[in-house]
Amino acid sequence: xxxxNVSGSREVISTSRFVVQDFKEHKNNWxxxxxxxxxxxxxxxxxxxxFIMDMAKLNPDINYIGIEKYSSVLIRGIQKMEVEExxxxxxxxxxxxxxxxxxxxxxxxxxxxxxxxxxxxxxHAKRRxxxxxxxxxxxxxxxxxxxxEFKTDNKELFTFALEQLELANWHLDKVTYDLxxxxxxxxxxxxxxxxxxxxxxxxxxxxxxISR
Ligand code: SAM
Numbered sequence: 001x002x003x004x005n006v007s008g009s010r011e012v013i014s015t016s017r018f019v020v021q022d023f024k025e026h027k028n029n030w031x032x033x034x035x036x037x038x039x040x041x042x043x044x045x046x047x048x049x050x051f052i053m054d055m056a057k058l059n060p061d062i063n064y065i066g067i068e069k070y071s072s073v074l075i076r077g078i079q080k081m082e083v084e085e086x087x088x089x090x091x092x093x094x095x096x097x098x099x100x101x102x103x104x105x106x107x108x109x110x111x112x113x114x115x116x117x118x119x120x121x122x123x124h125a126k127r128r129x130x131x132x133x134x135x136x137x138x139x140x141x142x143x144x145x146x147x148x149e150f151k152t153d154n155k156e157l158f159t160f161a162l163e164q165l166e167l168a169n170w171h172l173d174k175v176t177y178d179l180x181x182x183x184x185x186x187x188x189x190x191x192x193x194x195x196x197x198x199x200x201x202x203x204x205x206x207x208x209x210i211s212r
Pocket of ligand 1: 044045046047048067068069070073094095096097113114115116117192193194195
């Protein structure tokens, strides 16, 4: 993703009540922050937050956390929350490499990866969010019955993700190579910003759902 520096975004994020600042302190105790015992779903690499905000609106009985590495992108989600506050959603600004310091064993019921950065160079493969290195981290935080949903329009990244899930001993529950023409998998689909952009150009959208 090409980033434009949004001046002042770091300062806004460091004082926003929609952003959890001391996020490692909440490990094993996220329900307390939300004040209920609802399941916890997270999106890693939420970008400007359209998907996770729409999900939070549709599912008030699920707690959501959106994770984003860059302030200049996350700021857009905060601006939207200032207009329409959602009690079941918080944001964290962090690199997902630290995810096991933030959530306890089995604390998360679902992980969403949407249009993750492809990192095309082989030497950067470990940075890809559906890589086996990341799957091993997700394995620690995901509940026993939990699953992971991944969407992308990038064929190489999707092929890589399919190989990696096998190497990490995950199970492929559902897969489509053309989500928008797959009636069953399209049911209840919530579009992301990138999904809208790339599907409107005619790109097929790939999706899998995996579990252990
Ligand atoms: N999910 C959004 C969508 O589908 O519209 C945004 C997709 S954008 C291509 C990928 C986002 O993931 C970027 O905002 C990027 O900063 C974020 N990202 C990439 N690697 C990350 C990491 N290791 N930890 C947290 N966020 C990450």
